[in-house]
Amino acid sequence: MVTTLSQVAEKAGVSVSVASRSLNGHAKAYRISDATASRVKEAADQLGFRPSQTARSLRLKKTGLVGVVVPDLSNPFFASISQSIALSAEAEGYSVIVADSREQTEHEIRLLHQLEDRQVEALVVCPVGTESKHLQEINKRGTPVVLADRTFPNCNLAQVTSEHRVGAAKATRLLTAQGHRVIGVLQGLPGTLPNEQRLSGHAEALEEIGVAFDPSLTMGNNFTEASGFDSAKKLLVDRPDITAFFAFSTPNAMGALRAAMESSRLVPDDLSIVAFDDCPYADLMSVPLTTVRQDVDRIGQLAAELALRAAVGSTSRKRKRRHDVKTRVIVRNSISSVRHS
Amino acid sequence: MVTTLSQVAEKAGVSVSVASRSLNGHAKAYRISDATASRVKEAADQLGFRPSQTARSLRLKKTGLVGVVVPDLSNPFFASISQSIALSAEAEGYSVIVADSREQTEHEIRLLHQLEDRQVEALVVCPVGTESKHLQEINKRGTPVVLADRTFPNCNLAQVTSEHRVGAAKATRLLTAQGHRVIGVLQGLPGTLPNEQRLSGHAEALEEIGVAFDPSLTMGNNFTEASGFDSAKKLLVDRPDITAFFAFSTPNAMGALRAAMESSRLVPDDLSIVAFDDCPYADLMSVPLTTVRQDVDRIGQLAAELALRAAVGSTSRKRKRRHDVKTRVIVRNSISSVRHS
DNA sequence: TCCTCGTGCACAAACGATTGTGCTAGACTA
């Protein structure tokens, strides 16, 4: 069914070594006559020869594979990152294996090992949880690991993420500029760098106007809609003086929206909302969300670049191993100024 | 760095064949003493031995890879399909390589060949365009191809798609039940089976109430937002008597929504909309869309199942090679009854 | 005529696994 190099060689009346070199353009270097080389090529064409990537991988110790592990592929954010990684990788002749860790460290570890066994040349991981030990080990064992989006403090792995601190400060300033002083924060997963940096950016922006950061205004344990909903509900009763929410993810914001509806608080009249993370059709939402958009494509592209660079073993360690990509504020209609009562 | 079987064998003081058989549980069958077998296992553990999948693939002619080609991974619909394929495949010990054809046949073909060269054991394709020749050829060459979502009429490839005709009829009936008689259809890519079957389902539902299908009410050339927007705009001026739109995709519907806003037609008061395809947060949209939801997870799961079954070469041709998964109507708030003027 | 040299290839060893078969030494039988 599939034709092998030796069949090509036989048909051309040469040895496999000559066939291989002819087809790989090494003819000159190995003193193979033009006549022979073209005879081989013709034979290859006629037989529809396609070299086995598996065999080459084994021989060359190069699989041309990149592994991508995300927590939830159905989440547009991760889907977009995967897409842009896939496109970048493909441009360099690589293919990507994507794996979905279902937000569980346990799965993440299993999948990572599976990919390691498949000898992917690099891994791009949007990690789950707050542990990076397993990732460091893999990196140490020889498969370069690049962290995307969810990175860790004090972690020497290559990483690319958004300018969370700056972005969060921008978001907060949108609120404070409208007079908001009591701002509820619907946070994501505590302990992750994005979350911590956003908190710190938020506090920073508050400080600028002389407001102290109040930890009791922060709630949430995940980037999910459920966490956003629960936290918002709780905060709305605990702190009735809250005039605005800063949600750390789109799902968090959606949860907040639902909570506001259930509590019959009108957005943006009774309650302003700003969210980190944009989402498709955010402008067509019942309340068009003002958001801090991350440049997903750029994140994916940079991650792919770092990964591939590491894969080919560019020893130039001078290369930046850490990238923070800029965010952009998208002003829509979920913020109003506080009413003076 | 990475340890090979022969290193394990050496450490255990046995030959590679014994080492291989011990680790693969073939000890008994090949009369290897328990003592030796456990000695090998211990050595493997100590060295952290992980067999090279590349080598096994070559020897066993089984890569454990499934290829998935979608037109646009950032589209939640395809992202979800990919996810559910990935999960199903993973459960069977397979990994999936995803490739994004950017809605272009040219890319699709290139990617498919790349995957073929990598010797994926099966392909799941959401094809672009209306040509299936290249897919049939691949299938004939030995890599089983399963079509998902976008299938073709008169195509003997395995395929899984939604019950487009039934779903479209349901959607149309939602409108006719409210008295709508002049319904604009924002179609997707003409010539694809989903599109044609939806059209036919639509016509069928009209016929039930004695309304003739009017082709001039149908516009559009793609499943994109742009197509939806342009078609809606045009139809709104060409046919001011239109009281409702049936959009063949979520992006189509979003385009219609925007067109309605620009033409200052209120939805649902002045204009009803129903869409095929659900999307996350559809209920939180400015007008909560009534939709015919496809069971994306089931589609992906079935596709993966067909693909893997074909991969292991189950010769039982009795198996259904074609699946139509049911759709479900999600009633929200984008439809109102026609006003009697 | 003999030696040298370059051209044009073929041979064979990898890569790291799996697997059919062959070999040896001890136990057992007669």
Added chain:
DNA sequence: TAGTCTAGCACAATCGTTTGTGCACGAGGA
């Protein structure tokens, strides 16, 4: 004691490439 059997392993081929090296043959110079 000689012959048979079997447990317990090692050898070697194989999957399809790539690549270092060796060999033969003809041309050219002295």
